[in-house]
Amino acid sequence: MRLEHxxxxxxxxxxxxxxxxxxxxxxxxxxGASLTSYEGDDFTGTxxxxxxxxxxxxxxxxxxxxxxxxxxxxxxxASGKESRGAGTAKATVAATLxxxxxxxxxxxxxxxxxxxxxxxxxxxGMIAEVGNKLIGQFADCLSRKLAAGAISAxx
Numbered sequence: 001m002r003l004e005h006x007x008x009x010x011x012x013x014x015x016x017x018x019x020x021x022x023x024x025x026x027x028x029x030x031x032g033a034s035l036t037s038y039e040g041d042d043f044t045g046t047x048x049x050x051x052x053x054x055x056x057x058x059x060x061x062x063x064x065x066x067x068x069x070x071x072x073x074x075x076x077x078a079s080g081k082e083s084r085g086a087g088t089a090k091a092t093v094a095a096t097l098x099x100x101x102x103x104x105x106x107x108x109x110x111x112x113x114x115x116x117x118x119x120x121x122x123x124x125g126m127i128a129e130v131g132n133k134l135i136g137q138f139a140d141c142l143s144r145k146l147a148a149g150a151i152s153a154x155x
Contacts, residue, residue, distance in 0.1 A: 001124055003111040003131045007139035008104050011146040013097050016105035017072055019146070020095065021064065029141035031134050041067075047080065051119050051130055057083040065092075072097040087117020109135065 009016050019025055023043055027035040032048035041064040048057045060080020067074050079090040092112045100106040111131065119127070 001113045001115075001127065003113060003128055005109045005111075005132065005135040006106065007109075007135065007143075008100055008106050009139065009143050009146050010103065011105055012103055013072060013099040013105045016107070016146070017069070017097055019142075020097070020107070021067060021074060023064075026142065029138050029145070031137045041065075046083075049130065049134070052122050052126055054118055056085075056087070056119060058089055059083055060089070066094075082117055085117050087115065087119060089116075089119070090114045107139075 023035060023038050027033055027045070034046045036044045036046065042061070043063070044061045046057060046059050048055065058080035060078060062076055062078030065075045065077045073094065073096045076093045079088065081088050094110045096108045098106050
């Protein structure tokens with residue numbers, strides 16, 4: 001299933017690029033996500049999400065598979081398994097950044113998502129709705145932190 005989202009953050013593209021690739025900085029902005037460990041471009045963690053009447057927890061791993069600074073394009077590949085149940089989730093998330101006006105950055109995100117198990121029964125509509133909500137909350141959190149100066153480009 002393919003999901004597409006876009007949002008704008010109040011930071012120059014150079015700063016937004018650095019911050020979005022800094023996993024410990026951005027992970028807390030993703031609702032339900034917890035970064036367990038990271039080394040270089042590889043990471044492990046958990047994601048808790050509510051889909052309809054069920055609460056799901058996935059444990060998994062991922063990596064930043066591509067970082068193209070010239071095009072401001074990054075690709076993250078991640079996969080996980082339900083903590084309780086036999087379901088799995090695999091996602092390839094591609095984010096492209098571009099300057100939008102002075103001091104703002106447009107982030108376009110395309111996610112290729114494959115799920116099995118209980119969540120698969122809910123279909124594309126509900127999954128897309130939950131995805132929209134999560135990305136919206138992520139963008140709001142990141143925007144608030146950038147606007148407040150709580151996040152600066154890593155040194």
